[in-house]
Amino acid sequence: EVQLVQFGAEVKKPGESLKISCKSSGYNFPSYWIGWVRQLPGKGLEWMGIIYPRDSDTRYSPSFQGQVTISADRSITTAYLQWSSLKASDTAMYYCALKGYYGPYDAFDIWGQGTMVTVSS
Amino acid sequence: QSALTQPRSVSGSPGQSVTISCTGTSSDVGGYNYVSWYQQHPGKAPELMIYDVTKRPSGVPDRFSGSKSGNTASLTISGLQAGDEADYYCCSYAGTYNWVFGGGTQLTVL
Numbered sequence: 001e002v003q004l005v006q007f008g009a010e011v012k013k014p015g016e017s018l019k020i021s022c023k024s025s026g027y028n029f030p031s032y033w034i035g036w037v038r039q040l041p042g043k044g045l046e047w048m049g050i051i052y053p054r055d056s057d058t059r060y061s062p063s064f065q066g067q068v069t070i071s072a073d074r075s076i077t078t079a080y081l082q083w084s085s086l087k088a089s090d091t092a093m094y095y096c097a098l099k100g101y102y103g104p105y106d107a108f109d110i111w112g113q114g115t116m117v118t119v120s121s
Numbered sequence: 122q123s124a125l126t127q128p129r130s131v132s133g134s135p136g137q138s139v140t141i142s143c144t145g146t147s148s149d150v151g152g153y154n155y156v157s158w159y160q161q162h163p164g165k166a167p168e169l170m171i172y173d174v175t176k177r178p179s180g181v182p183d184r185f186s187g188s189k190s191g192n193t194a195s196l197t198i199s200g201l202q203a204g205d206e207a208d209y210y211c212c213s214y215a216g217t218y219n220w221v222f223g224g225g226t227q228l229t230v231l
Contacts, residue, residue: 035220037167044124044225045159045167045210050218059218062122095166102179106214107157107172114166 002026004034004096004112011118012086019082020115022096029077030054033099035108036070036081040092050099051079086119093117125150125211125223132229138199141226143211144192149221151192155214158187158196161225162207170209171196198228206230 005023012018022034035050049060053072060070072079079096094115097108126144133139143150143158150156156174159167169178171187174194184200194213198205211223 033218037222044208045161045212045222046124047212047220047222050220061219061221097167103172105157105172105176106153106155106220107169107212108159108167109169109172109178111166111168 002098002101002110004098004110006094006096006112006115008113009116009118011120013121014086014088014119016086016119017082017084018086018117019080020094020117022079022081022112024077024079024098027098027101030074032101034072034079035097035099036068036079037095037097037108038064038092039095039114045095048081048094053077053079086117088119088121090117091119122149122215122219122221125213125221127209127211127223127226129224130227130229132231133198133201134231135201135203137201138197139201139228141196141198141209141211141228143194143196143213143223145194145213145221146192149213149215150189150194150211152216153214154189156187156189156194157212158185159210159212160205160207161210167210201230203230 036048096112098110158171161167
């Protein structure tokens with residue numbers, strides 16, 4: 001079974017760093033793009049960026065370029081989203097999602113359950 | 122890139138049909154046939170309902186259909202059921218491995 005597993009929640013203070021994970025299983029990890037999506041509390045979905053684990057080709061939404069870093073570790077089939085200095089405005093749910101697993105299409109058909117990041121002093 | 126424009130809410134009675142619009146630009150919706158739609162129930166992750174404008178993933182009922190004209194895509198849900206009540210998001214490829222979502226539409230089944 002194809003799965004993307006994310007930890008439920010992280011609580012951090014402003015200025016702290018954070019790296020959240022998306023553990024993949026059940027498929028050939030290097031061969032599929034994995035994207036990250038933000039959802040602010042009570043708001044809509046926002047596209048953040050995407051990575052191709054085979055060669056770590058990474059693309060960012062202009063809105064998130066320079067604000068976060070997306071990476072992947074093929075040895076443990078895990079993708080990451082990280083911040084060097086969190087702000088209260090980073091408080092949100094963060095989803096990872098697999099692009100086109102069930103077919104060669106530009107849509108996201110497998111989603112993690114999300115990690116809720118809370119940044120508060 | 123700006124978010125795609127969706128109505129904040131739509132509603133319909135069981136058995137009726139509703140259509141949700143999604144308006145973008147020639148750089149996203151109008152420029153590619155890569156519009157997808159996602160259903161999100163409260164507290165749950167999004168689920169893919171339509172991809173490539175009109176196609177349904179395996180397991181999605183044929184009550185869900187998609188279309189596009191110019192810079193506007195649409196999702197139509199026919200034979201509304203109580204379980205269809207959820208938030209719906211459109212998403213379009215916007216070139217150079219970037220995507221853009223709509224603001225979301227809350228569907229209420231009366």
